[in-house]
Amino acid sequence: ETGVTQSPTHLIKTRGQQVTLRCSSQSGHNTVSWYQQALGQGPQFIFQYYREEENGRGNFPPRFSGLQFPNYSSELNVNALELDDSALYLCASSFIGGGGETQYFGPGTRLLVL
Amino acid sequence: QKEVEQDPGPLSVPEGAIVSLNCTYSNSAFQYFMWYRQYSRKGPELLMYTYSSGNKEDGRFTAQVDKSSKYISLFIRDSQPSDSATYLCAMSANTGNQFYFGTGTSLTVIP
Numbered sequence: 001e002t003g004v005t006q007s008p009t010h011l012i013k014t015r016g017q018q019v020t021l022r023c024s025s026q027s028g029h030n031t032v033s034w035y036q037q038a039l040g041q042g043p044q045f046i047f048q049y050y051r052e053e054e055n056g057r058g059n060f061p062p063r064f065s066g067l068q069f070p071n072y073s074s075e076l077n078v079n080a081l082e083l084d085d086s087a088l089y090l091c092a093s094s095f096i097g098g099g100g101e102t103q104y105f106g107p108g109t110r111l112l113v114l
Numbered sequence: 115q116k117e118v119e120q121d122p123g124p125l126s127v128p129e130g131a132i133v134s135l136n137c138t139y140s141n142s143a144f145q146y147f148m149w150y151r152q153y154s155r156k157g158p159e160l161l162m163y164t165y166s167s168g169n170k171e172d173g174r175f176t177a178q179v180d181k182s183s184k185y186i187s188l189f190i191r192d193s194q195p196s197d198s199a200t201y202l203c204a205m206s207a208n209t210g211n212q213f214y215f216g217t218g219t220s221l222t223v224i225p
Binding site: 004006033035040041042043044045048056058090092102103104105106107108110 | 118120122146148150155156157158159160163202204211212213214215216217218
């Protein structure tokens with residue numbers, strides 16, 4: 001177990017709706033990254049938050065947005081859901097500043113858009 | 115061209131076999147190389163982490179990085195049915211930076 005938790009575990013939404021996914025990072029970590037993993041594919045980087053600021057973004061449209069809170073937990077918000085947004089959403093926590101950082105993943109939230 | 119290429123398999127081996135998993139990449143800036151194991155419907159679990167070129171061993175697992183060829187490998191010795199999972203390679207240019215993943219290789223170890 002990594003200590004990274006995500007909620008909810010599963011979610012069903014309809015096209016056009018909005019969704020918020022939550023992540024609690026591992027104790028001692030200050031950075032949260034979000035990834036989208038479509039079925040049969042590797043995770044794709046959405047964005048990263050460090051010290052409550054966006055610290056890098058992948059090739060995702062602005063309707064994907066996020067927040068990081070002072071306790072380093074994070075939210076991923078997706079507006080105007082599309083069918084292709086159906087995927088496993090993974091949160092990964094890490095510590096920037098100590099050298100040799102790597103990312104530890106939570107169990108993911110499985111989103112189905114109908 | 116994708117940043118990271120990985121043969122999706124599936125790969126099926128008998129218990130006790132040596133398994134070799136590989137990834138190639140195109141970005142010479144990558145310095146950090148990881149292997150993750152992902153069981154069905156679970157999040158990726160970190161197996162190995164390597165900086166720059168060379169070998170790293172941890173129990174039955176050995177990771178190799180050849181930066182001159184832009185090629186990384188994971189070897190699993192004495193494979194067990196519990197090793198049946200999808201194996202993802204990942205890499206990044208700087209610590210704390212985004213990770214680039216392969217598509218994953220599905221492995222089944224037959225008892």
